[in-house]
Amino acid sequence: MTDYLERSGLRVDADLCAFIETEAAPGTGVDLDGFWRGYADLVASLGPRTAELLAERDRLQALIDEWHRERRGKDWDAVSYKRFLKQIGYLIEDTAPLTIETVGVDPEIGSLAGPQLVVPVMNARFALNAANARWGSLYDALYGSDAIPDEGGVQASRQYDPQRGAAVIAKAAEFLDLALPLAEGSHADATEYRLVSDELQVILGSISSRLSDPEAYCGHAIRGSATVLLFQHNGLHIELVIDRSTVVGQQSRAGVSDVVLEAALTTIQDCEDSVAAVDAADKIAVYRNWLGLMRGDLAERFEKDGRAIVRQLAPDRQYTGADGAELVLTGRSLMLVRNVGHLMTTNAVLDADGRETPEGFLDAMVTALAAVHDLRKTSGPQNSRCGSIYVVKPKMHGPAEVALADAMFQRVEDALGLARNTIKIGVMDEERRTSVNLR
Structure with missing residues (x-):
């Protein structure tokens, strides 16, 4: 009653x-x-x-x-x-x-313009996960999905597989070439991202390049052992996480341990x-x-x-x-x-x-x-x-x-x-x- x-x-x-x-x-x-x-x-x-x-x-x-x-x-x-x-x-x-x-x-x-999620608010964990999906790892998304085919020895696994990791790093560099093109060269060939007087330089071996649109660089942050470089493309933000102390950062020529995207707006x-x-x-x-x-x-x-x-x-x-x-x-x-x-x-x-x-x-x-x-x-x-x-x-x-x-x-x-x-x-x-x- x-x-x-x-x-x-x-x-x-x-x-x-x-x-x-x-x-x-x-x-x-x-x-x-x-x-x-x-x-x-x-x-x-x-x-x-x-x-x-x-x-x-x-x-x-x-x-x-x-x-x-x-x-x-x-x-x-x-x-x-x-x-x-x-x-x-x-x-x-x-x-x-x-x-x-x-x-x-x-x-x-x-x-x-960006993705939108729908989630049952009755489930607190789901609701929080969705609210926190504003930022997401491109590396994780590529590694754990079929965006990179499970063939040729690059199958996804819970243990980090360096061969699949290399495919992820290469795929992410392709994305960066589209969203943040360089005036010369490719992100795939980058060996260092360097800030000089708040200007971003991208080192490609013996060549120093820069962004085709320097205004795309927005700022940086230091988070523990990582240096985070912030960019903007079509109003949405992209983080390059530089950390050579991680397994992935050691595998990347430029020490890029992750690419984080502004995702579910x-x-x-x-x-x-x-x-x-x-x-x-x-x-x-x-x-x-x-x-x-x-x-x-x-x-x-x-x-x-x-x-x-x-x-x-x-x-x-x-x-x-x-x-x-x-x-x-x-x-x-x-x-x-x-x-x-x-x-x-x-x-x-x-x-x-x-x-x-x-x-x-x-x-x-x-x-x-x-x-x-x-x-x-x-x-x-x-x-x-x-x-x-x-x-x-x-x-x-x-x-x-x-x-x-x-x-x-x-x-x-x-x-x-x-x-x-x-x-x-x-x-x-x-x-x-x-x-x-x-x-």
Whole structure:
């Protein structure tokens, strides 16, 4: 039997209520009475509209199913089908152009192109691994994958194989020739990377070369026995790790023990498709991990190969810039949180009449509340450097449902005391009525 507590006319699962009030809200500055009033306003003002739009889905689907059944076995007529879709309101007349302005958008969203991961936020270890995938070893990726074929004596193995290692080093040099071409010669022939008065020289035996684009060199760092050289290509960063004390560094003519790439720029921490969260206890587990990511203190302890390991968010990466000033780059991917769609309801929060409320309302309120910790942060690992919260909203059928999500998040912003448009919605283009009508 579920225990419920009354909050602003709502009946809230007692454990969920305790999580929100004793874990998620403290430190945000959010007034709890305002939070619950805002939730109740969502239910009262947008609950009926949600039900109407879900009924509209059913109406359209029934008409479309009937249209196809009546024409089973007949030749396809695209013109009449389009006319039919307009008649029933599936297609909406496009009457005007649209201009959108955005503010406070991080470059990972607005101007940089790079990989994106999706991971179930219910699994803390997976969530941390994905967040930390902002930087990855090219050497490891080449060595452990079929990018280098397992043939000719270069099979991948857990023990380091020098022959396969040589193939990795050669393949990485090919990449460097593409991303960081030299004015003369190839990285494969480099015997030394040398900094002279903050200018990079690449020694190729008896020849001294340089980058074709000297501006690609960004800075350097000393990490233990390694010298790290930082470069940039198409807005993404590349590290050359020079360390002749390692087995791989000794094998490389220039002492390059690794090539590290800026990789997963963004990660969707998923509360929806990859997560089976069916009751309040499940939802709390999901929200607690997201809260830890936003506070920066999520940690997962496990054992691997007989060793105790603690997985945490990666720290920022520090360098001395090419101009001599301190340069700091984020060590983590920018995280978005994927809420559930409009369809599902949850018994974790009931309305005054004891009916389940939309699960999307719960996700919107709690995931945004947790993200306020990141907005208020003055130290430690930060997610958005532009002061935004990024929510991926899936399975929206048509522009009216997108407008519903927009209205919902405006009310969430008000309940949390956030400026308008602090929350940015990623509209997942999963249903054709959305993609053809969104403008």
